[in-house]
Amino acid sequence: MTHHPDSIRMNKAISDSGYCSRRKADTLIEQGRVTLNGEKVSLGDRAMPGDEIRIDGKLITENDNLVYIALNKPVGITCTTDTRVDGNVVDFIGHKERIFHVGRLDKPSEGLLLMTNDGDIVNKILRAGNDHEKEYIVKTDRPITADFIKKMGNGVWLEELETLTKKCEVEQISRLVFRIVLVQGLNRQIRRMCEYLGYEVVELKRIRIMNITLGDLPVGKWRDLTTKELQDLKDAVSGSKNVPQVDRITSTGGRRRKK
Known part of the structure; x- marks a missing residue:
């Protein structure tokens, strides 16, 4: 049984947000109170970075400290949130918040990589057909x-x-x-x-x-987006629908078909 390397179990995703313990999260799932991208979940289901998780209709990340950073990724760092992978970008940055990359940059490549814990803006940036430069x-x-x-x-x-x-x-x-x-x-x-x-x-x-440039940011360093950069970015994707890039992944390793 295999899973997407960036996916995590639903109870861990909920506990990582600070909402409750994994055990409590399992109870909420069994009670049918948890949805993933608008669909009720089952025990063992998995979530991807950027997925929208709600409990009793409330977005569990809405009270999180939202982070938006620009990284100058070095060659050799892998764009994955799987911390079991040597040289993964999450451990490389070591940010206190649970952040994930917006899109990817090949391991042999370097340069600008956006990272955030704002799943909504991730989905809007990555949504196919938006023609973001x-x-x-x-x-x-x-x-x-x-x-x-x-x-x-x-x-x-x-x-x-x-x-x-x-x-x-x-x-x-x-x-x-x-x-x-x-x-x-x-x-x-x-x-x-x-x-x-x-x-x-x-x-x-x-x-x-898009409107975010690498500038003179040294290789291996990161910075927070400026207020203007973030506002311009949000304005640019304001017309995008919040559509997940990856179909929901089930505990069997397959993908649940969209309704």
């Missing part, structure tokens, strides 16, 4: 050509994902370096696009997510 600086293993820039910008067919990447802004910076702005979040998208065109990514750094 993410900007990267990429270094390749061989000289970049005008044809490469044009093809990257027009979209690349990714055979293994059976999809054509969306058109995007691409600009050559130097002989081996280019800048790219994506509005998708496909797995290893930039690396796959480059591989299709015969290039290998040597270095990849994310420098912007």
Whole structure:
């Protein structure tokens, strides 16, 4: 029986919020008083970061100290909340609040990573189709050509994902370096696009997510978002529906179908 590495048991999710003990959480679940993303849960069900958990209709995180931070993730750190994984981003930051990453950044990549305990804003940022911009600086293993820039910008067919990447802004910076702005979040998208065109990514750094920029934040350091950054971010996603990115995961390791 396997589970998504970022999922945790429902009773632990409730106890981590400070609402009650795990034993009490099990009682509440048995009484049918707990919902996950609007659906009643059963003992053994699991929750993902960003899921909406309510007890008697009340959001259990609404009184939490909401945290919004920007991290300059180093190469070698893994974007997972599973603390059993060596080099996981949660232990790396060591924040006192239970925070989770907004989206992912490959282990071999570095740069801007947003982290928070605000599940609502996570879902809105990650929701497919919102076209939220993410900007990267990429270094390749061989000289970049005008044809490469044009093809990257027009979209690349990714055979293994059976999809054509969306058109995007691409600009050559130097002989081996280019800048790219994506509005998708496909797995290893930039690396796959480059591989299709015969290039290998040597270095990849994310420098912007929507209105949040990396700036001169040192590698391995993090900072709180400014009041203006947070307000602009919330304004940008205000029209997004709160739709979970991952279907609910059951105790059998399968996914419960949406109604």
